[in-house]
Amino acid sequence: MKKKDLISKWLNFNLSDTEKETFENLDVSASYHRIDRAAKYFKAPEFNTESSYQDLKNKLGNRKKSIRPLYGYISGIAATLVVAFGLFALLNSPQSTEYVAENSARTEFVLPDTSEVILNAGSSISFKEENWDDSREVNLEGEAYFKVAKGKKFSVHSSQGVVTVLGTQFKVKDRSTYFEVSCYEGLVRVEFEGKTYELAAGDAVKAYGDMVVSEKTALGKPSWLENKSVFKSVPIREVIQELERQFDVQVSGEAITSNTLFSGSFSNQNLDTALQAITIPLNLSYSINGKSVVLKK
């Protein structure tokens, strides 16, 4: 392939693995990468669609009043139509499809466009199958890994942020007080508390408390796909909550509300080993009684 075509393919996020290698071996690839990275500094300022639409509505406010009398004229016909249309809409309204992964379980499924989703324990996803071709949007509670097929914009709405991509691999973790997005391939945009973060492959952003931290992820896939839960500087209470979901147990006692940062991992297959992995570094002991675990000093 000609050098120019190769570079154009890179610019269109379209390189295959072997082409990627050829590209990286170009003498100018470092310059290109740097130009690419630095381009982000020139990003257009944040555009808030919602507030700017409110402004527009205010500006248009006077205008609309003058149109209103027309509505009166046709309201008779409209009323009949509303009934008919309401019935039609009721029968045709797109149904939400929902997938749930219970505690200590994992669910894998394929979206209508062949995008793959893997839900981690204690998570759920819903989306409208009928409108899928028009808007690829899912609502997520919990944690999931996405391998998105190329196509239109794909958005993940969660309680704390919105993540949009075109075609890539990434995971979103949204647990009450903790929010994390890791990008494994392609480019991901995260909207969180009014700010936008752009993640390239290997980037991650996580937020807990008042902290927002950008970092690198060396992993090619979320660790829980290999039945391990890995944490890097994560508050210990999040680690314990993850343990509760993975093994479907209730943890009580010491450290469960602590904000101390924990780096380490535990296996999702054996509760004993997992508890040891957490308690030994923290100098705690534990006892298991059926579905409840108590941590002690």
Next chain:
Amino acid sequence: MSTPLFKNVCDEQYFSKLYEEHSKDLHDFIYYKYGEHVNPEDKVQEAFIKLWRNCKTVAPEKARSFLFTVINNITLNDLKHKKVVLKYQQSKPKQHTNESPEFIMEEAEYLAKYQAALAKLTEGQRVAFLLNRVEGKRHKEIAEMLNISRKAVEKRIYSALEKLRKEIDGI
């Protein structure tokens, strides 16, 4: 539903959907094309006001191209022959943990060179390049936005990259 539900864009719900879908693209398009001093956000609103006033005559499938044409005309009427300087953001997109003073200085120099090099691109090159690299848009999407062929987009972005590299590396 494949048959269009609305004959024109006068329906307020549909209008707000159009706003949601296109306003950011319009904003970015104007920002990268003309820079900040033209107030891209105001231009977006003016374009939509114009759409609302003409809502009876604009077919829904024509709304997007109507908006892009109108916003461009509005902005052109507003300014003539001004040189575009895109400012680089003070906040950094990435965190560096171990920044030496040399690193910071080198980075600042690099960005200054970058800024100058961007200003030397043609308008077409700059818009396509930044939409691609910063907003992550594919060639096809940009082609639709700018109403040019995909090949032309590819060429603009490639030549922009080459020009930037030569300017910045000082070759």
